[in-house]
Amino acid sequence: MSAFEWILLVCMITVGLCLLAGLALILLTKDILSRAVLSDMLFYAMVCFYLIWTIRNDTFIAYEIAILAGLVGGVMPTLSMSRVVSRGRR
Numbered sequence: 649m650s651a652f653e654w655i656l657l658v659c660m661i662t663v664g665l666c667l668l669a670g671l672a673l674i675l676l677t678k679d680i681l682s683r684a685v686l687s688d689m690l691f692y693a694m695v696c697f698y699l700i701w702t703i704r705n706d707t708f709i710a711y712e713i714a715i716l717a718g719l720v721g722g723v724m725p726t727l728s729m730s731r732v733v734s735r736g737r738r
Contacts, residue, residue, distance in 0.1 A: 659700050667693045684732045688725040695721065 649657075667690060674686045695717045702710035 653704065656700055656704055660697060663693055663697045663700065667697070681732055684725075684729055688721075688729070691717075691721055691725070 670686050670690045670693065674683050674690070677683060677686070695714060698717075699710075699714055702714075
């Protein structure tokens with residue numbers, strides 16, 4: 649393995665540990681708003697993990713998936729967060 653592959657491996661391990669820590673916090677917290685924020689964090693960590701993986705493994709639609717995840721991840725959490733904060737009222 650080259651030095652760059654080692655750096656990618658360390659990055660994937662770090663993101664994976666952050667994913668597990670966020671999942672543990674979701675399971676342990678009782679506050680609905682905190683769970684909503686942590687679920688967004690988990691989504692972006694999964695996108696980050698995927699992008700790190702695509703640096704080493706070449707795919708045809710790697711960056712299209714990342715762009716779609718960024719668009720959906722930017723709009724949908726904002727809408728869901730506003731619904732959580734307003735307690736479902738419009």
